[in-house]
Every structure is written in C-alpha cells, then in structure tokens.
Amino acid sequence: MAMKTPGVYIVEKNAFPNSVVEVATAVPAFIGYTERADNGGKPLANKPWRISSMAEYHQYFGFGPTPKLSIVATTVDKASFQAEDKYYALQQQDGSVGGRFLLYYGMLHFFQNGGGPCYVVSVGGYDGEVEADKLIAGIEPLVKEQEPTMVVIPDAVLLAKKNCILVQQEMLQHCGGRMRSRIAILDVWAGFRDRKDPAGDPVNDFRNDLGINNLDFAAAYYPWVNTTVLQDKDVDYTAIVNGDTLIGLLMAELALPADYAESLPERTKQQWKTVQAIKMSDDEWRAQITADIDQSEKTDEQKAKLREERALRQAVETHKALLNKNLVVSSPLFKTLMGEAVNLLNLLPPSMAMAGVYTMVDNTRGVWKAPANVSLNGVVSPAVTISHEDQEDLNVTTQGKSINAIRSFIGEGVLVWGARTLDGNSLDWRYINVRRTMIMLEESCRLAAKAMVFEPNVANTWVTIKSMIANFLTGIWKRGGLAGAVPDDAFSVHVGLGETMTPEDILEGILRVTVLVAISRPAEFIEITFQQQLQKS
Structure with a gap:
C-alpha cells in the first residue's frame, strides 16, 4: 500500500492458511438402459445426470422394463414345475424387445442398501438389445465429471461372456488408467452358477479373461443374490410370452374343454372365461x-x-389385475408359475447393492472402514452357498485376483464377507478401504493445492502448503482414518529446498510435496490362542 497522505492506514493480513475440503467418497455412476431419458423435453441420452432418490429417477428415466418370460419344456433336473407328467422351466429373454435390463432393479436395490446421490448415464431404451459398444460409450462422458467415485455397469452381465469382459476391462482402464480417482465394482459373469457347474467355473473364467491391468482400482463380488426387489404384485400373466402354452397348461389343470359350452356348471364356466381372457x-x-x-x-x-x-x-x-388374481386363486399351477417368475426376476448381480453398502458405510463410519461384515438389505439368500473352505480360493490365490464372497450365516442373515480389491497380492492396495481412502486424500489435497499454482516458489508458500495439508490430515486422524497414537505416527508432510526439491526443480517451476500416511487396515484374520495351564489352587 502506497502511503502518500498523512493519516492512519489499516492493513489486514490472513492469519490462517487455506483449508483442505474433504471430497465426497460415495458418489457412484451407473451406466445402463432406461425406459426414457429426458428432462422436460431435453434429451439426457449418454449424459451423466445427478439424482438422489428413486423419485428423481422416475422423473427423468421412467420405470422398469416389462418382464418377458417363456415357458419351455426341460429335463427334471432343470425343471421349475411339473404339469401333465412333463417338466417345464421359465426362461428369461435377455436383451430382447421389452426383455431383461438390470439398471432399474439395481437402482431399487442400491437405495434399499443405503444409497444416496449418484449419477445415471442412459445409453438406450428398452426397444433394443444390450450392446457392449453402447455401454462402453457411456463411460466416456464420465471423464468430464469430477464427483463420481465409483463406476457400476450391471447390464454388462447380460452380454456374451467375452463382451462382458470387454466392458469390464474398459471400466478398469477408465478408473485406474485414466481417472485414478474412482474404482470399478464388478460382477462375475454367470455368477449365479456354482463353481462346480458343468457349464464351467464362473470365477476361474472371470480371472482368466480379465487381465492384470489396473486391478487395484476394482473390486468384484460373487455370487449373485436372490432379492426381494420385485413383489408378487409386480408380475402377472402378461409376462408370459408364449400365452398359448400357458393357456393349454391351465385348461389341462382345470380340466376345461377346448370349446366354450353353455351347459357347463357355473364355476367351470367362470374358470373357462378367466383362462380365455388371457388371449384378449x-x-x-x-x-x-x-x-x-x-x-x-x-x-x-x-x-x-x-x-x-x-x-x-x-x-x-x-x-x-382382477384376472390375474382370479388365476392365482383358481389355479395352483399358475400360482407356482408366478412365484417362479418373481424368483427369476429377483436374481440380481450384487454390484449395485454393494455401491449402496459403500455409501452407507462411508456416511456412518467413514471411507476408511472396510465395507464388509455388513448385511445386505432386500436379499433372501446368495444364489450359491459358500462355505469356509470354498472361500479360501476366492479370498487368497496365487494370481492375487481376490473376489469378495457374499455369504449367509445362521442367525445373522446375508453378509458381505470380503474387503479386498482384485489386486489381492499387493501389500499396498490389497484392501478396498485403503485404496478408496488414498483416493480421497489425494483428490482433497490436489484440489486444495490448486490455489497455490503460480504462487512464488519460496519458503512462505511451502509453509502454507505444509500447514494446510497437516491440518487436514490431523482432522482425518482424529476421526480414526489414520493409524497412530499421535499425529506424528499417523502422517508427515515434507516440502522445501533440500528436502523434496533441488534448485533445478525451482528453476523448472516445480514444487514437490511428499506426504506419508499410515492408513488403517482391517483385521481380516483374528487369531485367539488358547493354552492350558497348571492348576494353581
């Protein structure tokens, strides 16, 4: 301030450094197919759109797909029900017109398990097939979004196995190779199968095909889960594509004639009308x-x-609805059939529910708490029962591709029983909470340090940056995010000439800061030793 006129001048100086603001850690981005994608007439296709509830999802993206199921003859070991000494099963039409699309049901499951604000990228409607190219194209718009910290594509498992892996590899490249600020939550293709299934071991296929790049930025879960997302009222006879087959089975069960006759008893006449009404x-x-x-x-x-x-x-x-109700009351076969339909539609991959679990754990405990030993809401059972011995190969393998198990425990329900990334052999990035905590710390400090760009590369700037980061890490340590009895044991910040920089660095305009942190790791294995001692009295 230039002082030219006699008088009193006030000079204000900042006494405190800028603060580091902790970035959000639980903001997933979901990519998939929706009924529609518009905001008051403006298209939202392939555009990340932030929502925070199912009400907002309905407003911008509509509702779920119309289920389409076929009744097919099968063998006794694969049968869902029996009629006229023959065996039948329900088969879902994946990716066909009005067929199976998983994003809507996954969104319901996400919010059931504690989900909050998220982004949705709609790559198409329900009038076509699920395509790998469209799902991959939905990843690109996320590059311009800073907030998402997770990427989930549930519809990938509806593709052929090689195309599913292709989409998942693109997710890994986006999260670990390009952005490095988010992780991918993956589903195992055909994860509803047992590992001893004649069709092949889905876990081994997943490990063999996925590759080894960017594994520390991803977590995978097995098996799929039987949910309660859809209720009995959500599925009716219109879900059966081959209605003639359904009518034939019902008429045979009720012993109804092929042609209507006025001479039939009143009750039989009503049953006949009910069945025939399906054709309308x-x-x-x-x-x-x-x-x-x-x-x-x-x-x-x-x-x-x-x-x-x-x-x-x-x-x-x-x-x-009245017709469907009459069929349920009058036909045990139809009731069984609808129950099987609901069970089939409720079989979902767990990735979107896990995104909800991550959100819930982050909000209640913090991102440094491992998202494990947590029950899944809206889940009846895992599609495959996993024992203690079965999980050994899932959790610890020579290849290091750890897959987290979802298991059912007596008296406790269905729990997430694993907290590892796919880079299970890495001592640095073995655990999900370590990877996600480091992302949070890095992004928070990076955004805060932008205020120092083009400031003089001198001691005053170094002290400001050091105190800014140290204050932030002290707050994280107090909340339990860093390990150590005192702050000096939990972290240290280094910056300065002769410490992190050389004179040449300063000439090049480089300011180097080194931050060491001790991130807390989960107690994955607890050993309690018992030993007998001599009697003392």
Whole structure:
C-alpha cells in the first residue's frame, strides 16, 4: 500500500492458511438402459445426470422394463414345475424387445442398501438389445465429471461372456488408467452358477479373461443374490410370452374343454372365461370396457370423459389385475408359475447393492472402514452357498485376483464377507478401504493445492502448503482414518529446498510435496490362542 497522505492506514493480513475440503467418497455412476431419458423435453441420452432418490429417477428415466418370460419344456433336473407328467422351466429373454435390463432393479436395490446421490448415464431404451459398444460409450462422458467415485455397469452381465469382459476391462482402464480417482465394482459373469457347474467355473473364467491391468482400482463380488426387489404384485400373466402354452397348461389343470359350452356348471364356466381372457389384447379390453360404459347409466358428458385414453388404460390394468388374481386363486399351477417368475426376476448381480453398502458405510463410519461384515438389505439368500473352505480360493490365490464372497450365516442373515480389491497380492492396495481412502486424500489435497499454482516458489508458500495439508490430515486422524497414537505416527508432510526439491526443480517451476500416511487396515484374520495351564489352587 502506497502511503502518500498523512493519516492512519489499516492493513489486514490472513492469519490462517487455506483449508483442505474433504471430497465426497460415495458418489457412484451407473451406466445402463432406461425406459426414457429426458428432462422436460431435453434429451439426457449418454449424459451423466445427478439424482438422489428413486423419485428423481422416475422423473427423468421412467420405470422398469416389462418382464418377458417363456415357458419351455426341460429335463427334471432343470425343471421349475411339473404339469401333465412333463417338466417345464421359465426362461428369461435377455436383451430382447421389452426383455431383461438390470439398471432399474439395481437402482431399487442400491437405495434399499443405503444409497444416496449418484449419477445415471442412459445409453438406450428398452426397444433394443444390450450392446457392449453402447455401454462402453457411456463411460466416456464420465471423464468430464469430477464427483463420481465409483463406476457400476450391471447390464454388462447380460452380454456374451467375452463382451462382458470387454466392458469390464474398459471400466478398469477408465478408473485406474485414466481417472485414478474412482474404482470399478464388478460382477462375475454367470455368477449365479456354482463353481462346480458343468457349464464351467464362473470365477476361474472371470480371472482368466480379465487381465492384470489396473486391478487395484476394482473390486468384484460373487455370487449373485436372490432379492426381494420385485413383489408378487409386480408380475402377472402378461409376462408370459408364449400365452398359448400357458393357456393349454391351465385348461389341462382345470380340466376345461377346448370349446366354450353353455351347459357347463357355473364355476367351470367362470374358470373357462378367466383362462380365455388371457388371449384378449389391450385393444379388445378397451372395446369391451367402452361397451360396458355405453350400457351404463351415465350422461353423455360422463361417458365421453371415461373414454379418454388414460381412463381406459387404468381400466384395462384393473381388469388385468382382477384376472390375474382370479388365476392365482383358481389355479395352483399358475400360482407356482408366478412365484417362479418373481424368483427369476429377483436374481440380481450384487454390484449395485454393494455401491449402496459403500455409501452407507462411508456416511456412518467413514471411507476408511472396510465395507464388509455388513448385511445386505432386500436379499433372501446368495444364489450359491459358500462355505469356509470354498472361500479360501476366492479370498487368497496365487494370481492375487481376490473376489469378495457374499455369504449367509445362521442367525445373522446375508453378509458381505470380503474387503479386498482384485489386486489381492499387493501389500499396498490389497484392501478396498485403503485404496478408496488414498483416493480421497489425494483428490482433497490436489484440489486444495490448486490455489497455490503460480504462487512464488519460496519458503512462505511451502509453509502454507505444509500447514494446510497437516491440518487436514490431523482432522482425518482424529476421526480414526489414520493409524497412530499421535499425529506424528499417523502422517508427515515434507516440502522445501533440500528436502523434496533441488534448485533445478525451482528453476523448472516445480514444487514437490511428499506426504506419508499410515492408513488403517482391517483385521481380516483374528487369531485367539488358547493354552492350558497348571492348576494353581
């Protein structure tokens, strides 16, 4: 300040350094297929869009796909039900028009398990097949987003095995090779199979095909889980694609004639009408309802209002629900069939539920707590039962590709029983919480240090940066994020000429800061030793 006029001048000086703000750690990005993708008429296709609830998801991306299942004849060992001394199973039409898409159901499971703010990238609608190229293209827009810390693509497991691996390798490249600020949560392809399944060991196939690049930025979970995301009311007879087969089985079960006859007893007549009603299309339903309205005692104005498309659609759905209810009551076979349909649709890969678990653990304990020994909400059982011995090869292998188990324990429910990255042999990055804590520390300090870019590379700047980072790490240590009885044992910050920099570095405009941290690691193995001693009294 230039002083030219006599008087009193006030000079303010900053007494404290800038602070480091801890970045968010639990913001997953989900990529997949949605019913629609628009914001008030503006398209959201292939655009990361932040939401924080299922209500917002419904607003921007619509609802779930219409299930499409086929009844197919099969052998007794693969049968879901038996009819007329023949064995049948339900088969899901993956990726077909209106077929299976997992993002919507996974979103429900994510929020059930403690999920919060997240990003959704819609790569297409329900009118086509799941394609690897589209899913991979959905990863690219995330490069411009700073906030996401996890990447999840549940629809990848609907692809052929080689294409699923291709998508997962792109996820690893994005997280570890390019961004280095987020991790990928992977599902094992065909993870609903037992490892001794004749079709092959899904875990070995996953390990053999995935490769070895960027494994410390990913975690995988096995097996898939049987959930309660869909309820019985969410699936009805319209989910069965081959309706003629369904009608034939129901008519045989109820001993109904092929042709309607007025001479039938009243109860049998109603059963016949119920089964035959399955054949009616939505247009036929509307015509029938419209005729009923015309015959009712209402004014012309009321009739016109009731004929509106929305009212007719609601009426159609009501009639379908009543028909489905009648079928459940009158046909044990149909009830069994719908139960199998719900179970089949509720079989989901666990990655999106795990994203919810990560969020819940981060919010309640901190990112430094391993996301394990936590129960999964909305899960009935794992698709494959894993014993203590079975998990040995999952957790510790010579190749180091650790896969975290999801296991069921008596009296405790379904628990996440593993906390390792895919780089299981690395002493640095073996544990998920270590990798994610380091990402949080690095990103927090990096963003805070941007304020020092182009500042003079002198001692005052070095002291400011050192105190700024040290204050931040002290706060993390107090909350239990770093190991050590005192701060000096938990971390140290080094910066300065002769310590981290040479005179040549300063001439080159380089300011080097070295931060050493002792991150807490989980007690994965607890050993309690018992030994007998001599009697003392």
